[in-house]
Amino acid sequence: MAELIRETWGDPLSMRKAYGEALVELGKTHPQVVVLSADVSNSDHSGMFEAVYPERFFNVGIAEPALVDVAVGLANGGYIPIANTFSFLFATRALEQVRTHLCYGQQNVKLAGAYSGLSDSFDGPTHQSISDIATMRALPNMTVVVPADPLAVKKLLSRVADWQGPVFFRLCRNEVPQIFTDAYAPEIGKGVVLCDGADMAIICCGVMVARSLLAAKQLAAQNIRARVAELHTLKPLDTELVLRCARETRAIVTVEEHSILGGLGGAIAETLVTSDPVPMERVGLADTFAESGPYAELLDKYGLSVSDIVNAAKRAMARK
């Protein structure tokens, strides 16, 4: 289990570059994959695919509703379209297309949501994406996947492509530490316990997994043994793992780069409340827009620091 996490973390690597490289790899093994972008392919790095497979790449201009609908048409022809733009635009401007055709119409279109969470930090709240998980997971038939580091992007992208049906693949823009070893073998719908402990459980996703592991270390130094479970798939949710964490630790903290409303915290609360409502705390944005600024400082300012996780763990345990 422990060998899933590197003993010393690798230097921060760009998540979007990892995604672009993974897309090119995918192009080799999956001739049915076609890639679409809406005039941001040099941001989301789908342009790396364009450079290698120009005939399988379509830039539709600044037109996100058309981006999704054109992808629907390609899926109808048997291709596996991967549509690329900023996360917030899939979850807002193109949402009707996503709901009606991907979810209700069950088209096999993958949405690669770039710059999610606060990771488009300097562009500010107009571009940051803090409600997309809530929106996407409320749609029937949608699958929601959030990779935690550059290696996870690569390993999960091929799973996403092979998965039948629409997927929202939520991506970070920035350089983040490499935490996983090559033994990490994620499967859609299955959570992963990264570090064991019985005093409480931290359930986390995305780039907050690294901060959660740091929090677990700090807690260990204070004699609190925290379990860290990564849920890279928010839907379908690994309820079996969530309930096991509740049963065995009796206190849970969720950690996500998203609003505390409707995302991972919402999903876990919904699960616990019907079967085993143990004390639970949510770490995330407190139902507020953030602002412009450097990424790490923004995460700290808006309630996503390592000490926010540590404090939440103590609060949850105190309520046991």
Added chain:
Amino acid sequence: MAMRVYPYGTKHAPEMIADLSRRAYEFRIQVLQMVYAHQTGHLGGAFSSAEILTALYFHHLRVNPADPNWHDRDRLVFSKGHACAMLYTCLAQRGFFPVEWLMTFRELNSHLQGHPERQKTPGIEVPAGPLGHGLAIGAGMALAARLAKSKRRVYAILGDGEINAGVIWEGALVAAKFQLDNLKVILDYNGVQQTGTTTKVMPTEPIADKWRAFGWHVVEIHGHNVAEILDALDHADEIHGKPVIIVARTTKGKGVSFMENDHYWHGSPPNEKQFQAALGELQEAVARWQN
């Protein structure tokens, strides 16, 4: 200290044109410094709208910095919000807020967000950044002005990539249907969007015919020529029964030779060498307009 304003109605004398033209280059220098200092922001589209914004804020618009929410102010919607460093510079120099705020652009705790935000920045009407909203919001503002029997005018500044968005054309139909002659769109027609030229990414020609077919009055001008901009704005005031679009032919990155027409400079900050070179070219342009 706010800069001198040539109030609406002032004759377009050569000295005024030269003064405003020079300022547009001074503002480019300010924007260059803002983007360089924090290594983030959008230069190309800011440089291409320098003369348009300068002409509006220092002559044509009826606004009052001391009372930014004055009921009958002209409305300006800067729909291509990514280029807001130039908008912020004009607003500061016009007296809406201290010039000292400018260098905090995109910092934590700044009044000046990466894209315009009404709550934090005096003079901003609506947020912008997600492209495409300005025209339809402008149409609503124009309807409100008509309902209130106000003479205020509404201006929306759009990018030429921005008009790829379907909602632009929805708004265009609405404005024509309601014959909103108090709505004037200025299209910053620089021929470049984020990932390349508009010809490559999404062709928009024939541009004037498109807007005419949608029921608009079209004026085409050279968008870095302050005299042409001011004349077109006056001309737009004389058009009745139709919304007006001024297609301003501009150059993305205007004023810095190595930035012009290159989509790399849409959203990339300069390094020190590039900064110095750009600064030098812009300072020369300022000097040219001084004589």
